[in-house]
Amino acid sequence: MTELVEVKNLRVIARSDSGRETPIVHDIRFTVPRGKVVALIGESGSGKTTIALSLMGYARSGCRITSGSVRIGEREILSLSEAEKAKIRGRNVSYIAQSAAAAFNPARTIMSQVVESAMIHKLMPKAEAEAKAVELFRALALPDPEGVGSRYPHQVSGGQLQRLAAAMALISEPELVIFDEPTTALDVTTQIEVLRSFKSVIRERNTTGVYVSHDLAVVAQIADHIIVLRNGSIQESAPTEQILANAHSPYTRSLLAAANPAVHAQAAPPAEKAEDVPLLEVEGLVAGYGKPGPDGLPNVTVLNDVGLSLQPGTNLGVIGESGCGKSTLARVIAGLLPAAGGRVKFRGETLAGSVADRSKDQLRNIQIVFQMADTALNPTRSVAQILGRPLTFYHDVKGAERTRRVRQLLDLVHLPANMAERLPGELSGGQKQRVNLARALAAEPALILCDEVTSALDTVVAAAILDLLAELRRELKLSYLFISHDLSTVRAICDDVMVLYAGRKVEAGSGASMRAAPLHPYSDLLVSSIPELRTGWLDGLDKKAAEADGGIAAVLARADRCPFVSRCPVRKPGVCDVLEPPVRHLSKGSDILCHLEERELLALGVGA
């Protein structure tokens, strides 16, 4: 028998608080051949994790596997007793959770948890298991393989924890490994390291795996076969190459299209030269949290010496990984967090640090849209109230006129007028984000600060929101400060791009210049880390960047050196780690913060 796993007619039911039962997964049938990796692809609510967990005979609380069969090897999993299932779990089938940070017990050492399944199933003596764990740590390219086991989870970075979770799954040499979105919670530059080590152990050990993900590009690197899921049923099932090149189902095709957002920047009108004054100008911004110290810097400095300039009608993308200070930048510009130093100017006027000291007109002109549509809308107020408030507040519009304007706003963001009486809880994620945008539009602003507005959405919905943003910009002559961790999104919508790393601006230039060599070494890492939608991309990459040891937080404290030095593949010892880097203007038109000169970067092939 070549098929290790065979699933037939699987059906899982969810029970709501009020006792109503709804199937969340139905008519699922697929097989996993030995030594192959099958991917379950789908958006939130597609049932992919539910299916993966049922391979271990496990259903989360509130869910129940009602019918179907799951055969692994010779065993029929679903007909086993709870005690027999426990014997399979961790021994024959093991699981790598989405968030390793949450899946590790904070009160126990890493080693005790990695070897735990070997201990539970009495597979080998403890010393042997620990030796084996160290060997796995080494195979997964973890730094300090001998020492990492004695640490506690909070002492290790997210990317390392994710690899430790893989070691935890592999220690018992299971027949099947379930990867449940193991890289989704990571930054792109970390994701690539983790993916690379996963791929190498899978290949080395000839592991059979089920890989759950929402990201087609990631899956294309690892899986042999892809199953596309939607609302709990299978849309399409085919070998990876075939899905990428020749998808049959329209849904799969829409996923593929959304994974490669079209470039909208060219569609935008050329910047109007009527005004010479920039719309928004930021100079030498320093911001953070806590009391300022003797050097004038806040206790925790999040942004250091950041400047930018935004012409009317253009878009600026701000990009960087989590913790780089990009959201803080938006909060400072919006007046929610007074800066510790530097200036923010709007149409040439210096803005006061806090909302309370700004004029109503200044407030109206700069609107902020947040990432999580779930928390950005007050759940107790109807859409009409949410949209009506800024109309009344800024424009003193009331009564029937207000109702008319609300309807107009809904139309602008392509929502039907009958949405007005709904509460946010009754809207889908994409609809919420549209209301969120409409609320900002109600103020009739000149500038909208978009803080990761598409990050929490499924790819197809996110692509639609990007389309809407481009359309609104054309019609209303808006400017966006578009903050994202995702370079492809930023490139799709922005004229200019600024790269932040550890609170410093490391590169700034036009969107086009981000495609031309040379790049700042960090920008280069960022660009090359975005998975491409083709098989073999991961294998074709050369190992470029050194890994961050202490994460960004460790870098922030030191101002006397290049912030990127610990991860930079082209650093010059004796220069980069002792001197603050200068700003260099490159011939392609952008500025970078780097010790290396343009010709050095070109010679080293950075960004090529």
Place this chain on the structure above:
Amino acid sequence: MITRMIMARLGVAVLTLLIVSVVVFVATNMLPGDVAQIVLGQAATPEAVAGLRKAMHLDQPAVLRYIFWLGGMMTGNPGTSLVNDVPIVTLIGGRLHNTLLLAAVTAAFSVPIALTLGITAAMWRNTLYDRLVSFATIAVVSVPEFMVATIAVLIFAVHLHWFPALSFANDVHSLGELLRVFAMPVISLSFVVSAQMIRMTRAALIDTLGQPFVEMARLKGAGRVRSVLTHALPNAIGPIANAVALSLSYLLGGVIIIETIFNYPGIAKLMVDGVATRDMPLIQTCAMIFCFGYLALVTVADICAILANPRLRYK
């Protein structure tokens, strides 16, 4: 790092005790009218009233009186009783010992039982066993302490004749006698204290059982017992210590009622008697002892939580 946090916690406790002493002092000095007059009664001569006012420092400003009072309290000299002119230290002496003994026996009896019930209820959540425990505890926490005590008397003393309904700790000569004397107050108090502790322990553990790392343990093949004992419990120590401390602080409320019902010679009974005779210095002193007991419990619980957190232990 961790010593600094513990020192900070102790500092907060001392500060809190200071604020509490102000509140107690203000509350006991709220009485409109002349305390000396009230103490001596309407028939007293003006000279006698003036003399007492001087003796009680009533002629001095409130702030000074407070400092004087606090100083006395801290040096172990809280003054003399207004009613029978005996030093309060003498009045409290043996009775504090009695109350502490009652509390200690109750704690020793109820903490292990309550923790076991709370943890097992959480482990077998939503089973018949859990529902029974939950309903019983909610019923006990919902009724007044005196009702728990009267029902206990009704069952154990009136119907079963196992124990005497009243207890006097003065003439205990053997272990058997000790058991008989303490039985009713301890049983009643234990019910009151345990119910709260079971509920909070169960809630704390259920909270931890919902964490992804417990699910991960199940998916590694760990059984129910292992995932609770080695994964959930170590992470629930902080909340559980807190639950134990808070529940034991219910002892302080319960003990007032229980000592009164069983006529037990502890300081709570002393205080209730003091309220009847409006013996202010005595009431103040008892109040501060109670507050001190409560704060000590809560502070110990917080320190346990700090020590149990690996994020703080291994920086």
Place this chain on the structure above:
Amino acid sequence: MTKHTDTIPETRRRMLGAGSLTISMVGAICFCIILFWVVIALVGPWLAPYPIGKIVSMDVFTSPSRDYLLGTDYLGRDMLSRIILGARYTVGVSIAAAFIACTIGVALGMISAVLGGWFDTIVSRGIDALIAIPHLMFGLVIIAAIGSSLPVLVGTLAFLYFPGSFRIARALAVNINELDFVQVAKARGEGFFYTVREEILPNMIGPVLADFGLRFVFIVLLLSGLSFLGLGVQPPNADWGALVRENVSGLAYGAPAVIMPSLAIASLTISVNLAIDNLPRRLRDRLP
């Protein structure tokens, strides 16, 4: 535009539907009992067959009879009348005290959470100290100092229980204050009171109501305890706690005079507790 995936999954929509606010059987029974006692407290004087202090029978501690449905007390007074009229004190005083405690606690908690800074630090620290005062003991202290009367009882009970309410309200408000929609309102330039009233308060109503119920139970218990010690409602009036105290000597014969008021207290407090436990989750923790 591809909008076809942008819909609420079927499961979620059904959960949001009409069925989501149904209350369990236990919850419904508890609500009826609570309502019953509130009505009794309101219309008690018109229902009670005899005046409160009137000795109607020469027999004390009698069993229920046609004339005296719940028997008589230690002086030969009608128990039914005394329990009906006692409801006014137990329910009335407790609701008043719980209402004052929650109003002060929630208002102060929200202000403290939104203002933050030194105001928050000072208020929170002070209230932490108040929480460290054992309730029954402090009730004794105040009543010893100024004597017992209805206003003193209500004031004391409210004072003892507002710190708990403050703590919960502040914690809720701190969480909500961090949410993006509040940040949006602030960035819009909304004033302090608008933000608190329109953005924060409506989102904590559910937990605050549940907390009100719990606080009501604590207050009923404390009031009963004080009355049981003879320091609560003063004769000839009596709340249920005082009724138990008066008739405790009938305990040995299992007289209804001591059992009935106990049952009244238990039925009220257990009902409130169970009702809160059985509230629909969506109502209880209505937080995003």
